Amino acid sequence: MSLSRRGLLAGTGTVAASAAVVGAAPARHRPVAVRTGFDRLAADGYRALAGRGVGVVTNPTGVTADVRHIVDVMHADPRVNLVAVFGPEHGFRGTAQAGGSQGRYDDPATGLPVYDTYGVSGQPLAAVFTASGVDTVVFDIQDVGARFYTYIWTLYDCMEAAALAGKRFVVLDRPNPVTGRAASGPVLDKAFATFVGREPIAQAHGMTVGELAGLFDAEFLGGRVRVETVRMTGWRREGFFDSTGLPWVPPSPNMPTPDTALVYAGTCVFEGTNLSEGRGTTRPFELLGAEGIDARWAAAVNALDLPGVRFREAYFTPTFSKFQGKTVGGVQLHVHDRESYDPVRTGIALLVTAKKVWSGFAWRPDHWIDKLTGSATVRTLIDAGAGTDDVVGAWQAGLTAFRATRARYLLYR
Numbered sequence: 001m002s003l004s005r006r007g008l009l010a011g012t013g014t015v016a017a018s019a020a021v022v023g024a025a026p027a028r029h030r031p032v033a034v035r036t037g038f039d040r041l042a043a044d045g046y047r048a049l050a051g052r053g054v055g056v057v058t059n060p061t062g063v064t065a066d067v068r069h070i071v072d073v074m075h076a077d078p079r080v081n082l083v084a085v086f087g088p089e090h091g092f093r094g095t096a097q098a099g100g101s102q103g104r105y106d107d108p109a110t111g112l113p114v115y116d117t118y119g120v121s122g123q124p125l126a127a128v129f130t131a132s133g134v135d136t137v138v139f140d141i142q143d144v145g146a147r148f149y150t151y152i153w154t155l156y157d158c159m160e161a162a163a164l165a166g167k168r169f170v171v172l173d174r175p176n177p178v179t180g181r182a183a184s185g186p187v188l189d190k191a192f193a194t195f196v197g198r199e200p201i202a203q204a205h206g207m208t209v210g211e212l213a214g215l216f217d218a219e220f221l222g223g224r225v226r227v228e229t230v231r232m233t234g235w236r237r238e239g240f241f242d243s244t245g246l247p248w249v250p251p252s253p254n255m256p257t258p259d260t261a262l263v264y265a266g267t268c269v270f271e272g273t274n275l276s277e278g279r280g281t282t283r284p285f286e287l288l289g290a291e292g293i294d295a296r297w298a299a300a301v302n303a304l305d306l307p308g309v310r311f312r313e314a315y316f317t318p319t320f321s322k323f324q325g326k327t328v329g330g331v332q333l334h335v336h337d338r339e340s341y342d343p344v345r346t347g348i349a350l351l352v353t354a355k356k357v358w359s360g361f362a363w364r365p366d367h368w369i370d371k372l373t374g375s376a377t378v379r380t381l382i383d384a385g386a387g388t389d390d391v392v393g394a395w396q397a398g399l400t401a402f403r404a405t406r407a408r409y410l411l412y413r
Helices: 005-010 037-043 070-075 122-132 151-165 209-220 258-272 295-302 343-357 368-373 377-383 388-393 396-407
Strands: 053-058 081-087 113-116 136-140 168-172 184-187 202-204 228-230 287-290 309-316 328-335
Touching: 037 168, 037 228, 053 070, 053 151, 070 081, 081 122, 113 122, 122 151, 136 151, 151 168, 151 209, 168 209, 184 343, 184 396, 202 343, 202 396, 209 228, 209 396, 258 328, 258 343, 258 368, 287 309, 295 309, 295 328, 295 343, 343 377, 343 388, 368 377, 377 388
Parallel strands: 053 081, 053 136, 081 113, 136 168, 168 228
Antiparallel strands: 184 202, 287 328, 309 328
């Protein structure tokens, strides 16, 4: 069974894979409910890439259901003219920590040139695409559903650069691991745009990368990209990652499990404070704390009876990042009902209560919290003594408008 190019890029029907096809995945030993964009591309014999010089924007998450990397698979397949690889933050093979990348090098496994996209955008990135010799740029990276996770802005920057360089752009879609049920949290004020938020979308966007690509192109890039998305099959908006049957590969060093992704959209805001967000522990973003915090914080936030989550008094010693080698006190989040859990509201409640119970609480001097939350509103309201409901209420009008825009670009039920 095969699909036309249009059917492959836009359809949602199942594609049957043949073991006789070169590069086809071997028999799987567990049920896989979701077939990714790459699965469908490969099953159709890569016809959407036929005759093209292909460059792939990816990282360690670009894997098949049997955990082979798509670059290795395509490089070994004579039907694909794979010319180059483009690495994001943390690098193509994932060796770099937060804020780092791997630079320009030749991949030892394939011999392919790997170009660094981190910190490069606009015409300079367009020049990288031109110098690489590709005519089609393919994007395949697992996102985690939060505005400040940089891979979606790598997507955005690569889309813009592809348009500037006259390159075709194809997105191989993957699941949003924390569901695509709804958007939540504040919408970015464009005056606060950075690489952790280029455009006005919600803090938890509730979209797949394929859906975001459509929104980015139409709403922010003037329709210049004409992005082509190879859709998944089998993914439904209410599904968490463990329902997909797909393997979890950490998208970055401090995103070890889907549980991390579940809380990240809320607790990453602690990067904007002087508290540890749990980097340097085995539970980043689930453990939060600082020197001098005791059981009062857990008691205060538990008293709010937030839906789906409880907080345990916790002590830990980060091996790197804030408070490296020091024992700190704080909380560990325990999500017991992920259906009702709201990570963004929970993050605000944690900020409000931390400031109340710990006299040492402070924002980072550069006001990084404003870049993470998308404006100065959260910081100024909390400083003024606002409670969780007041802070959450302040972003509802913008969120309602974003939800209406978002609805036009959803590809799955």
